[in-house]
Amino acid sequence: MSSSTPASVSPEPRHRALGRLARSRLALVGLAIVGLTALVGLVAPLVVTADPVAMDFTALLKGPSRAHPLGTDQFGRDVLARLVWGARLSVGIGALSVALALAVGVPIGALSGYAGGAVDNVLMRCMDALLAFPALLLALGLVAIMGPGSTSTTLAIGIVYTPGVARLTRGVVLAERPQEYVQAAHALGQRDRWVLARHIMPNCVSALLVQASVNFANAMVIEAGLSFLGIGTPPPTPSWGLMLNEARAFMTSAAHVAVAPGVAISLAVLGWNLLGDGLRDALDPRLTE
Amino acid sequence: MTAGVATYMGARLLGAIPMLFLMSLVVFAIVYLIPGDPVDAMLGQDAEQSAREALRRELGLDQPLWRQYVSWLGRVGQGDLGRSLRAQQPVRDLIVEKLPATLLLTTSAALVALLIAFPAGIVAAVKRNTVVDLLAMVGALLGVSIPSFWSGIMLILVFALTLGWLPALGYVRLTSDPVAALRHLILPALTLGSVMAGSVTRQVRAQLLQELGRDYVRTARSKGLRERSVVVRHALRNSLIPAVTVLGVQFSVLIGGAVITEQIFAWPGIGQLAVNAIVNRDYPVLQGVILTVALLVTLVNLAVDTLYVVLDPRLRLS
Numbered sequence: 128m129s130s131s132t133p134a135s136v137s138p139e140p141r142h143r144a145l146g147r148l149a150r151s152r153l154a155l156v157g158l159a160i161v162g163l164t165a166l167v168g169l170v171a172p173l174v175v176t177a178d179p180v181a182m183d184f185t186a187l188l189k190g191p192s193r194a195h196p197l198g199t200d201q202f203g204r205d206v207l208a209r210l211v212w213g214a215r216l217s218v219g220i221g222a223l224s225v226a227l228a229l230a231v232g233v234p235i236g237a238l239s240g241y242a243g244g245a246v247d248n249v250l251m252r253c254m255d256a257l258l259a260f261p262a263l264l265l266a267l268g269l270v271a272i273m274g275p276g277s278t279s280t281t282l283a284i285g286i287v288y289t290p291g292v293a294r295l296t297r298g299v300v301l302a303e304r305p306q307e308y309v310q311a312a313h314a315l316g317q318r319d320r321w322v323l324a325r326h327i328m329p330n331c332v333s334a335l336l337v338q339a340s341v342n343f344a345n346a347m348v349i350e351a352g353l354s355f356l357g358i359g360t361p362p363p364t365p366s367w368g369l370m371l372n373e374a375r376a377f378m379t380s381a382a383h384v385a386v387a388p389g390v391a392i393s394l395a396v397l398g399w400n401l402l403g404d405g406l407r408d409a410l411d412p413r414l415t416e
Numbered sequence: 417m418t419a420g421v422a423t424y425m426g427a428r429l430l431g432a433i434p435m436l437f438l439m440s441l442v443v444f445a446i447v448y449l450i451p452g453d454p455v456d457a458m459l460g461q462d463a464e465q466s467a468r469e470a471l472r473r474e475l476g477l478d479q480p481l482w483r484q485y486v487s488w489l490g491r492v493g494q495g496d497l498g499r500s501l502r503a504q505q506p507v508r509d510l511i512v513e514k515l516p517a518t519l520l521l522t523t524s525a526a527l528v529a530l531l532i533a534f535p536a537g538i539v540a541a542v543k544r545n546t547v548v549d550l551l552a553m554v555g556a557l558l559g560v561s562i563p564s565f566w567s568g569i570m571l572i573l574v575f576a577l578t579l580g581w582l583p584a585l586g587y588v589r590l591t592s593d594p595v596a597a598l599r600h601l602i603l604p605a606l607t608l609g610s611v612m613a614g615s616v617t618r619q620v621r622a623q624l625l626q627e628l629g630r631d632y633v634r635t636a637r638s639k640g641l642r643e644r645s646v647v648v649r650h651a652l653r654n655s656l657i658p659a660v661t662v663l664g665v666q667f668s669v670l671i672g673g674a675v676i677t678e679q680i681f682a683w684p685g686i687g688q689l690a691v692n693a694i695v696n697r698d699y700p701v702l703q704g705v706i707l708t709v710a711l712l713v714t715l716v717n718l719a720v721d722t723l724y725v726v727l728d729p730r731l732r733l734s
Contacts, residue, residue, distance in 0.1 A: 256442060263675055267691070271702060356676065371569065375569060393566060396563065
C-alpha cells in the first residue's frame with residue numbers, strides 16, 4: 128500500500144465532481160462573482176485611483192458623475208473608491224477568519240473523533256458551549272473583549288466558526304475510523320498521526336470545502352453587521368457595513384449612498400452561497416455514481 | 417408524556433449541565449478577559465480612586481479568580497445578574513423590561529418566515545424543475561443572501577419614507593394600542609423573517625423531494641390516490657418532522673439577527689440593550705444579555721429536540 132496517496136479517494140470521483148461543478152451554471156455564476164470580488168479587493172489601488180478617505184466638502188452627497196461614477200457620500204468621499212477598498216477589507220476578513228476557523232477547528236475535530244472517550248467528550252462539550260451562543264452575539268461579546276478593529280473582528284469571527292468546523296471534522300473522522308482501509312493501515316504498523324493525516328483527513332476535504340464557502344458568506348455578513356453596529360471596523364476605514372450605517376441618515380436625499388454598499392454585500396454573499404450550493408451538489412457522495 | 421419521552425428529556429437535561437457550566441465560563445470571561453483593568457475599561461482612567469475601589473469591591477475583583485467565578489455563579493443561580501453601571505438598575509430588571517419586545521419581534525419574524533417558506537417550499541418541490549421552482553429558489557437564495565441591515569433600510573426607504581404606508585421606527589406595546597403596535601411590527605418582522613424564510617424554503621423543498629422519491633409514495637400513487645392527497649397526506653407529513661429541527665437552529669439565528677434589526681428600527685429589545693452596553697462599556701449588562709440569550713437558545717433547542725422525539729415514534733422506541 129502506498130502511503131503517499133489517500134486510500135479511499137481515487138482521482139476519478141474528483142474529476143467527476145469537477146465536471147459536475149463545471150456543468151452547474153449557477154455555481155459558475157457564483158464562482159465568477161466570488162472571483163471578481165476577490166480580484167477587485169486584491170488590486171484595489173489599480174481599479175480606482177481616488178482616495179477612499181479623502182474628503183471633498185465642495186461635493187457632498189453628489190449623484191453619479193464622470194468624476195465620481197457612484198457619487199459621493201456625506202463627506203464628499205468617492206463611493207466607488209470606498210466600495211472597492213471595502214471589498215478588500217470584506218474579502219480579507221472573510222478569508223482570514225475562515226482560515227483561522229479551519230486551522231483551529233480541524234485539529235480539534237480530528238483529535239476528538241480519532242481519540243474518542245474523555246478527550247472527545249471534553250472537546251465537544253466545549254464546542255457545544257460555544258455553539259449555544261448566536262453567532263453575531265458571540266462575535267459582539269468577543270469584539271467587546273478585544274476592542275474594535277479589523278484584527279479583533281477577524282479573530283472573533285474565526286472563533287465563532289471554529290466549533291462548526293470541529294463538529295464537521297469529527298463527524299467525518301468518526302465515520303471513517305472503522306473503515307477497512309484505516310484498519311489495514313494500522314495493521315501495517317503505521318502510526319496514528321500518520322493514519323489520521325494521510326488516510327482519514329483527505330476524506331474531510333469535500334465537506335470542509337462546502338462548509339468553508341458557507342462560512343465565508345456568513346463571515347462577510349457578520350463583518351459588515353459589526354461595522355454597521357459601529358463595533359467592527361472603525362471609521363474612516365472603508366467597510367461596506369459602516370458605509371450602510373452612515374448612509375441611513377441621508378436615505379431620502381441621497382439613496383445611492385445606501386444602495387451601492389448594499390448591492391455589493393448582497394452580491395458577494397450571493398456569490399459564495401451559489402458556489403457553496405454548487406460545491407455541495409458536485410461533492411455530495413450520494414450523487415456520486 | 418410517555419416514559420420514553422420523559423427518559424429522553426431527563427437524559428438531555430443531565431447532558432445540558434456540563435454545557436451550561438462551560439457557557440457560564442464563557443460569559444464570565446467576557447468581563448474578566450478584558451485586557452488591562454476592567455475598572456479602567458468601565459470607568460475610564462480618570463475616575464476617582466474611591467469610585468474605582470468601590471467598583472472593584474462590587475465586582476469582587478479583590479478576590480482570587482476562582483472565588484470571583486464561584487460567587488458570580490452563585491448570584492446568577494439566584495437570578496442576580498448584577499447592576500447596570502450606567503442605568504444603576506439591576507440587570508435582571510432591564511432584561512425583563514426589554515425581553516418582551518425581542519420575543520414579539522422574533523416570534524412574528526418566525527411566523528412571517530413560515531407563512532412564506534412552507535407554501536413556497538411545497539410548490540417548488542411539487543413543480544420541480546419548472547419556472548415556479550426556479551422563481552421560488554431564486555427568491556429563497558436572495559432571502560438568504562441579502563443581509564437584514566440592507567433589506568431593513570430598503571424597506572424603510574420604500575414603505576415608510578417614500579410611500580408613507582408604515583412607520584419607519586419605534587415600538588408600541590400590543591396592550592396599549594394593538595393597531596399601532598402591528599403597524600410598527602410589520603417592517604421589522606419582514607426584515608428579520610426574510611432570512612429565515614429563504615433558509616426554511618430550501619429545507620422544506622429538499623425534505624419534500626426526498627420523501628416524494630420514497631417507496632411508500634410510489635405505493636400510494638400506484639393505489640390510484642390523487643397527487644394532492646399523496647403530497648399532503650403522505651409525503652408532506654413525513655417531511656415536516658425533520659423540518660422541526662430547523663426551528664431550533666433558526667431561533668438562534670433569529671435572536672442574533674434581532675440585534676441588528678432592533679438597531680435599524682429603534683426597537684427597544686435586548687439586542688439594542690447589548691449594543692448600547694458595548695458602546696457604554698456597561699459589561700454587566702452585556703454579560704446578562706448574552707447569558708440570557710444562551711439559556712433561551714439552549715431551552716428552545718431542548719424543547720425542539722423533545723418535540724422531534726414526540727413527533728417521530730421511531731426515535732421514541734429506540
